[in-house]
Amino acid sequence: MTTAIREATPDDAAALAAVHVLSWRAAYSDLLPGPYLDALDPEERAAVWRARLASPDRPTVLLATGDGGRVVAFSCFRAWPEEAPDEPEGAGATGVPDPATTAELAALYALPEVWGTGVGRELLAASTEALAAAGFRTAALWVFAGNARGRRFYEAAGWRPDGASVRDVTGGRELEELRYRRELFI
Numbered sequence: 530m531t532t533a534i535r536e537a538t539p540d541d542a543a544a545l546a547a548v549h550v551l552s553w554r555a556a557y558s559d560l561l562p563g564p565y566l567d568a569l570d571p572e573e574r575a576a577v578w579r580a581r582l583a584s585p586d587r588p589t590v591l592l593a594t595g596d597g598g599r600v601v602a603f604s605c606f607r608a609w610p611e612e613a614p615d616e617p618e619g620a621g622a623t624g625v626p627d628p629a630t631t632a633e634l635a636a637l638y639a640l641p642e643v644w645g646t647g648v649g650r651e652l653l654a655a656s657t658e659a660l661a662a663a664g665f666r667t668a669a670l671w672v673f674a675g676n677a678r679g680r681r682f683y684e685a686a687g688w689r690p691d692g693a694s695v696r697d698v699t700g701g702r703e704l705e706e707l708r709y710r711r712e713l714f715i
Contacts, residue, residue: 688710
């Protein structure tokens with residue numbers, strides 16, 4: 530498959546939403562309740578993405594497109610949010626990230642049919658390059674502790690857990706999320 534990477538526009542909202550919903554249903558089938566995943570609505574997600582992509586303070590969203598220009602994956606990143614969760618006590622975390630120098634990789638999702646093809650690695654590399662070009666020195670992300678596939682993916686690309694974790698309720702289930710970080714200039 531030939532992959533091209535480009536920045537998303539509001540017109541891409543429906544395609545983004547489809548990737549978002551289908552990837553969640555596949556990636557989190559062992560972590561989240563089936564009825565919750567089944568109820569994810571691509572049209573509702575498309576409205577959220579359309580508004581987000583039209584916003585003046587929009588995050589950067591990169592799309593990976595396959596043959597025929599079909600969107601097969603996307604990433605979303607921005608400066609680390611000021612209202613990030615507090616650090617856990619005694620967890621050995623390296624401190625709250627500085628929004629001036631740290632970016633948050635808020636999302637990276639791919640259609641299950643392209644998992645293992647290199648599309649995700651290519652998109653992550655392009656995202657890392659874009660973050661460095663924007664002047665960020667470090668990037669961080671949150672990943673479900675139980676998402677072994679996702680954790681392996683990020684670890685293979687040089688991301689490491691920094692000791693911070695939060696517990697969040699998603700789909701009525703309490704899940705632990707781990708914060709991973711990566712230096713952008715190595």
